[in-house]
Amino acid sequence: MSPSSQSVSTPSEAGSQESVNGGTVGRTLQWDTDPSVLQLLGDSDVGRKIHKLGASKITQVDILPKELVTYCKETQTPLAPHQSEEEEEDEEIPVPKAETETDLQDNEDNQEYTEAHPRELTEEEKQQITHSEDFLVFFDRTIRVMERALAEDSDIFFDYSGRDMEDRDGDTQAGCNLSFNRFFYDEHWSKHRVVTCLDWSPQFSELMVASYNANEDTPHEPDGVVLVWNMKFKKTTPEYIFHCQSSVMSVGFAQFHPNLVVGGTYSGQIVLWDNRSHRRTPVQRTPLSSAAHTHPVYCVNVVGTQNANNLISVSTDGKMCSWSLDMLSQPMESMELVYNKSKPVAVTGMAFPAGDVNNFVVGSEEGTVYAASRHGSKAGIGEMFEGHQGPVTGISCHNAVGPIDFSHLFTTSSFDWTVKLWTTKHNKPLYSFEDNADYVYDVMWSPVHPALFASVDGMGRLDLWNLHNDTEVPTASVTVEGSCALNRVRWATGGREVAVGDSEGRVWIYDVGEQLAAPHPEDWSRFARTLVEIRANQGDSEEEGAMEMAA
Amino acid sequence: MAKVEETLKRIQSQKGVQGIIIANAEGIPIKTTLDNASTVQYAGLIHQLLMKARSTVRDIDPQNDLTFLRIRSKKNEIMIAPDKDYFLIVIQNPSE
Numbered sequence: 001m002s003p004s005s006q007s008v009s010t011p012s013e014a015g016s017q018e019s020v021n022g023g024t025v026g027r028t029l030q031w032d033t034d035p036s037v038l039q040l041l042g043d044s045d046v047g048r049k050i051h052k053l054g055a056s057k058i059t060q061v062d063i064l065p066k067e068l069v070t071y072c073k074e075t076q077t078p079l080a081p082h083q084s085e086e087e088e089e090d091e092e093i094p095v096p097k098a099e100t101e102t103d104l105q106d107n108e109d110n111q112e113y114t115e116a117h118p119r120e121l122t123e124e125e126k127q128q129i130t131h132s133e134d135f136l137v138f139f140d141r142t143i144r145v146m147e148r149a150l151a152e153d154s155d156i157f158f159d160y161s162g163r164d165m166e167d168r169d170g171d172t173q174a175g176c177n178l179s180f181n182r183f184f185y186d187e188h189w190s191k192h193r194v195v196t197c198l199d200w201s202p203q204f205s206e207l208m209v210a211s212y213n214a215n216e217d218t219p220h221e222p223d224g225v226v227l228v229w230n231m232k233f234k235k236t237t238p239e240y241i242f243h244c245q246s247s248v249m250s251v252g253f254a255q256f257h258p259n260l261v262v263g264g265t266y267s268g269q270i271v272l273w274d275n276r277s278h279r280r281t282p283v284q285r286t287p288l289s290s291a292a293h294t295h296p297v298y299c300v301n302v303v304g305t306q307n308a309n310n311l312i313s314v315s316t317d318g319k320m321c322s323w324s325l326d327m328l329s330q331p332m333e334s335m336e337l338v339y340n341k342s343k344p345v346a347v348t349g350m351a352f353p354a355g356d357v358n359n360f361v362v363g364s365e366e367g368t369v370y371a372a373s374r375h376g377s378k379a380g381i382g383e384m385f386e387g388h389q390g391p392v393t394g395i396s397c398h399n400a401v402g403p404i405d406f407s408h409l410f411t412t413s414s415f416d417w418t419v420k421l422w423t424t425k426h427n428k429p430l431y432s433f434e435d436n437a438d439y440v441y442d443v444m445w446s447p448v449h450p451a452l453f454a455s456v457d458g459m460g461r462l463d464l465w466n467l468h469n470d471t472e473v474p475t476a477s478v479t480v481e482g483s484c485a486l487n488r489v490r491w492a493t494g495g496r497e498v499a500v501g502d503s504e505g506r507v508w509i510y511d512v513g514e515q516l517a518a519p520h521p522e523d524w525s526r527f528a529r530t531l532v533e534i535r536a537n538q539g540d541s542e543e544e545g546a547m548e549m550a551a
Numbered sequence: 552m553a554k555v556e557e558t559l560k561r562i563q564s565q566k567g568v569q570g571i572i573i574a575n576a577e578g579i580p581i582k583t584t585l586d587n588a589s590t591v592q593y594a595g596l597i598h599q600l601l602m603k604a605r606s607t608v609r610d611i612d613p614q615n616d617l618t619f620l621r622i623r624s625k626k627n628e629i630m631i632a633p634d635k636d637y638f639l640i641v642i643q644n645p646s647e
Contacts, residue, residue: 126581130555134636135581139573142632142639143558145619149630150565150643237561 140278144239151235177476177513178464181497184210184229184507186238192217193225195501198490199252205493206232207239209261210507211251224248224265226273229507231497242273242280254325255302256309262325264297270313272328286328293319299350303357312352312374314362318344322374337362337372339381345370349395353407361410361424363392369412371424385422387429390415394442394489400450402524406531411453413440419455419465421534431534433465435473442488448495449519451527456486462500462508466516467530468523476516480508495519559584562641569627572640574598581637597640601633 129135184190193212201207207230214223222243230239246267254260254272261273263282270293271282286292293315300313302325310332311323318338321331337345346365353359359373359382367388372381391414398409408424417436420429438458446452451467455474460483463474480486480502488501496517498510559571563584570585570593578598583590605617620631623645632639 129575129581136555138634138637139555139558139639142634142637143562146630146632146639146641147562149619149621150562150568150641 137278147235147237148233151233177516178462178478178498179511179513180478181509181511182231183509184208184227184236184238185505186227186236189225189227189238189241189243190505190507191215193505194503195487195505195507196248197250197252198488198499198501198507200490200492200499201253201258202255202493203253203258206230207253208490208492208499208507209251209253210499210501211248211263212505213247213249213266224263226251226261226263228261228275231509240273240275242282244269244271244282244285249296249298250300252300252302254311256304256306257325260325262300262302262311264293264300264313264315266296268293268295268297268315270297270300270311270323270328272325284328286323287330291330291334292321293317295319298348301350301352303352310357312350312360314347314350316346316348316365318347320347320372320374335374335380337370337381339370339384345381348392349412351395351397351410353397353410354399354401356407361395361397363395363412363414365391367391367414367416369395369422383424383427385427385429387420387422387432388412388414388416388418390439393440394444394455396444396453398450399445399447400519402450402519403521404450404524404528406450406524406527409531411443411445413443413455415439417457419443428538430531430538431471433471435463436461438485441486444489444491446495446517447491447493449517450524451530452517454489454491454498456489456500458485460484460486460502462486462489462498462510464498464512464516467534468526471534476512478510482506555582567644569642569644570640571642574638574640576636576638585642593640593642597629597631598638601631601638605633 190210190212192215195210196213197211199209201209207228209226209228212225212227215221222245224244224247226242226244226248227238228240228242242261242263244263244265246265246269248263248265248271250264252262254262259274259276261275263271263273265271267288269288270286272284273281274283277283288294293313295315295317297313297315300311302309302311304310309325311325312320313323314320314337318336319334320337321334323331337347339345345362345368347362348365349363351361353361358375359371361369361371363369367386367390369385369388369392370381371383371385373379392412393415394413396411398406400406409421409430410424411419411421413419417434417438417440419433419436419440421431421433422429433455436455436457436459438461440455440457443453443455446454449466453465455463455465457463460480462478462480464476465471466475469475480500482502482504484506485503486500487503490499491497492499496512496514498512500508500510502508559582562568563571570589571583572580572585572590572593573582574580574594574597578594580590580594585593601617601620604620608615608617617633620633622629622631627642627644630641630643
C-alpha cells in the first residue's frame with residue numbers, strides 16, 4: 001500500500017475523480033460507456049432475450065371490412081316516374097303462387113312472369129272466372145255503360161266549314177204536329193210478338209216498359225217478355241230484359257217502388273220483376289189458385305199514395321183483387337164484379353180517374369162499360385153505360401189536372417170502329433168519334449192537355465184528336481209504316497211524346513208538336529164550353545134520331 | 552254464361568267495333584275477340600295506363616275514383632271501363 005504513482009497511469013477520459021483517490025479494486029464507476037452500459041443492461045431480462053432471435057410461425061388473420069347491406073326503397077309520395085312500376089310490383093307480390101320467385105330488384109322478371117300466366121292458367125281459370133257471380137255483375141253493369149258510349153255517335157271533331165250538315169230530324173219537322181222520333185225493336189225478343197201493353201216510368205221519364213205476348217215461331221223461348229227501353233240514349237237494345245212463362249198481357253211500373261215492374265199474365269198470375277237483381281225471371285209471383293186470378297189479367301194498376309198503396313188487378317172473369325206489393329202470396333181483398341147480381345163482367349180494361357182510389361170504370365167484352373167502386377156501401381158495379389156494339393178495347397179517364405175538374409169524363413174505344421166520349425153522370429155517350437175504318441184498339445187522354453187524346457186502330461193509324469179544333473176528324477194523324485195493326489197507345493208523362501205498340505213487336509215513339517201538345521190556362525174553360533156544345537149537339541142528335549126512327 | 556258470349560257477339564257486330572277485351576285486375580286477359588298477340592299487348596299496355604290514370608285521379612282527390620277512360624286517336628277510339636276486379640276494353644272506329 002504505497003501511494004504510488006500508479007494512479008497516474010490509469011487513463012480515463014471522462015475523468016473519474018475517485019480513481020484518483022484510491023485504487024480500490026472492483027469499484028470503478030467510470031463513465032466508460034461500454035462497461036457501464038453493459039453492466040446496467042446486464043441486470044434486465046430484455047437484454048437477455050435479445051440474444052435469442054429465432055424464426056417464429058406467422059398466422060395471417062384477414063379481417064374484411066364490415067359489409068353494409070343497403071337497398072333503396074321509395075315511399076308513397078311519387079315524384080319519380082318509376083313509381084308506377086314499383087307500385088305494380090307491390091300489387092303483384094301478394095299473389096300467392098308457389099312458382100313465383102319474387103325478386104324485388106328485377107322488374108322484367110315479374111312482367112315476363114305475368115305474361116306467362118295466361119299460358120299456364122288459360123282455359124280452366126278463365127272458365128272459372130267467367131262463371132263467377134262477381135264477374136257477371138261486373139259484366140252486366142259495364143256492358144250497359146259501354147253500349148251507351150258506343151251508341152253515342154256525336155262526332156266532336158265535326159267541321160262545319162268543310163262539309164254539309166248531316167240532316168238531323170227536328171229542323172225540317174219543327175212545324176209538324178206529329179213527327180216520328182224512333183222505334184224500339186229487338187231482333188231476338190220482340191220479333192213476331194205483339195206488343196200487349198206499354199207504360200212510362202213515373203220516376204225516369206225516359207224509361208218505358210213494353211210487354212209482349214208469345215212468339216209462336218219459337219216455342220222454346222219464354223212466352224212472356226217484358227223489355228224496358230231507354231229513350232235518352234241512342235242504343236237500340238233494351239235496358240232490361242225480363243221474361244216469364246206465360247204471355248204478359250199488361251205491364252206497368254210500380255208507381256211508388258222505383259225498381260219494380262208489375263205484370264199481369266195470360267194464366268192469371270201477377271208477376272213482379274226487380275231490376276236490382278240480375279235475374280230475368282220474376283222475383284215474386286201470385287199463386288195460381290182460386291183465391292187469386294185464374295183468367296187472363298188485362299189490367300194492373302198501382303193506386304194510392306206513397307204510404308198506402310195497393311196493386312189492383314182485374315181479370316176477365318170479373319174478379320178484382322187488391323194486393324200489397326210486399327206480399328203477393330194472397331190478395332188483401334178480392335171482389336167479384338157482377339152487374340145486378342147476374343153473371344160477372346168480363347173486363348178488358350180498367351181506368352181510375354185522376355186522384356181517385358175508390359171509384360173506377362171498366363170496359364167489358366160485351367161492349368158495355370160499368371162504373372164501380374172498391375169500398376163503401378155501394379162496393380161493386382154501380383152504373384152501366386151502354387153504347388158500344390163491340391167489345392171495349394181501351395178505356396181512359398180524363399187525366400189533365402187543371403182549374404176545372406173533368407175527371408167525370410172518360411173515353412172508350414171498341415171493335416165497332418168508334419171512340420166514344422162519356423161522362424159518369426150520364427149513361428149514354430156524349431159523343432161518338434167515327435173516323436176510323438177498322439177496330440180501334442186503344443185510346444188515351446193526354447196527361448197535360450184537357451182536350452187532347454190519342455187513338456190507334458187496326459190499320460196502323462195513330463190519331464190525335466183535339467176537341468177544340470174539330471170533333472169530326474182528328475187534328476193530326478199518321479200511319480205507321482209496315483202495315484200492321486197498332487195495339488196500344490201511351491202518352492209520356494210530359495205529354496210531349498206518344499208511344500204506340502204494334503202487332504209486329506215494334507214500339508214507335510212519336511213527338512207531338514208543341515202547339516198541339518202544350519196546354520194553355522184558358523184551355524180548360526174552353527173545353528168546358530166545348531163540352532156544353534157537345535152536349536147540345538147530343539141532345540139534337542137524339543131528337544133527330546128519334547125523328548128518323550119515327551119517319 | 553251463354554249470355555256473356557251472346558252479348559259480346561252482339562257488341563262486336565255493331566258498326567265500327569274492332570275488338571273487345573275483358574281482363575282482370577292484373578292485366579291478364581280473360582275474354583277477347585282479337586288474336587292472342589294483340590290481346591296480350593293491349594291488355595298489358597292499357598293496364599299500365601289504367602293504373603296511372605287511376606292514381607292521377609286519386610291523387611288529385613283521394614275520395615275520387617276513375618270510372619271511364621276514353622282514348623281518341625287518329626285511327627280509332629279505345630274505351631275502357633274499369634272496375635275493382637276487372638276491366639273491359641272496346642276498340643272502335645268511330646268514323647264509320
